[in-house]
Amino acid sequence: MTVYNREKYIAKAIESVLASTYRNWELIIVDDQSNDNSCSIAMSYAQKDTRIKVYINNENLGDYPNRNQAASYAKGKYLKYVDSDDLIYPFGLEQLVFYMEQFPMAGYGLCSLDQDDKRIFPFQLSPLETYRRHYIHKISVFHKAPLSSIIVRDVFLQEGGFSSVRHYGDSELWHRLSKKYKVVLMPGGLVWSRVTDGQEAAIRSNxxxxxxxxxxxxxxxxxxxxxxxxxxxxxxxxxxxxxxxxxxxxxxxxxxxxxxxxxxxxxxxxxxxxxxxxxxx
Structure with a gap:
């Protein structure tokens, strides 16, 4: 969970992780030099649950570099981003892990995709199938935010994580991973994205x-x-x-x-x- 000035929302984001039916997780919160109460709110939850770890960057890194920073502290098999103004449903983490475990050769997974009229989620795509789905059949794959992803940690680290670009680092990573690894496509209803002022998406559109x-x-x-x-x-x-x-x-x-x-x-x-x-x- 990367954080920058999200004092209005971060408590609910943390509580959504705490409510997960899947219990074998660690919540890594990395504050990117917030100038509000985001960090102190995060710290208050870490004092109550040892699975929550809070780190503070020495300088502001920005969106995707801070995501890489958070991943560098992780120890688990999978990386799952839940932004500090978003939520994950109680069963979301359990289902994401369950789907990934069915496809041990996959490098990452994406959820909240448009329904496939021919196949029931989850299913796995090869690199060629992924690129054809997105570009030839024009069924979006690469336009998903980090909230919709679950990534094998070893794959993420081996491929260098997100590029240090602003606004399209997620799409760039999905393109890069999908050249070498299979992807698991999963249904929606596992995460919830909030639209707020100051988000990168709002800045990007202007x-x-x-x-x-x-x-x-x-x-x-x-x-x-x-x-x-x-x-x-x-x-x-x-x-x-x-x-x-x-x-x-x-x-x-x-x-x-x-x-x-x-x-x-x-x-x-x-x-x-x-x-x-x-x-x-």
Missing amino acids: NPANALKTFQSAKRHIKSENCPLLGKEKEVVLKLYNQRIASVVLSAFKRHGWKKGMEMQGMSDMNLVEVIRNRFF
Whole structure:
């Protein structure tokens, strides 16, 4: 549980873990230099339950680096993130572990996904199946937040955890893990996400550069040699992402003016002619 200024919500988040029907857990809380009462609230729970450990960073690390910091203290087989303004249902942890144990070759799992009309959750996908599901069949896999994940700790550490990027570190990690490991897809109703002011998601939506960086990250993974998609499949997906990037750039010109538009074009690795071609032709 990573924490930064969540005094209004952290108690409920901790209590949701305490209410878990699965009892063999440790709750690692890492405060990222909060300037409210978040840390003292967390400490009060740690004094009552030895399974709760509270750590305070020497400096503010930011979202994904702090998630890596929290994982570095873990000792268990699996990592499960419950953000300090979210909740996990009482049976959530038990079911997540149960599903993962059915697929011992998987590297990670994701829950709260769109229902599959052909298969009942849980089921396991190979790297090729995962990439095809997301990019060819257009059934979202990689757009899940850390709250929806459960990760084999050894796999997380071996792959270096989250990249030190802001706003899309989760999607980037799912892309990276899914090139090498199988993923277990699980039903919803296991975790509960709260929408609050100051969340990274709210900040992300206010700047077109964030969408552009996310699209470019996906494009890099598609172009990489170890992407499991086949040649023709890659071509189709890359064309789609060039169109999306071009759309973001032209939207920046329209909504934010020439200066912002040129900034987005500079970030896009396309010149203006290529932007227009990819958007309209």
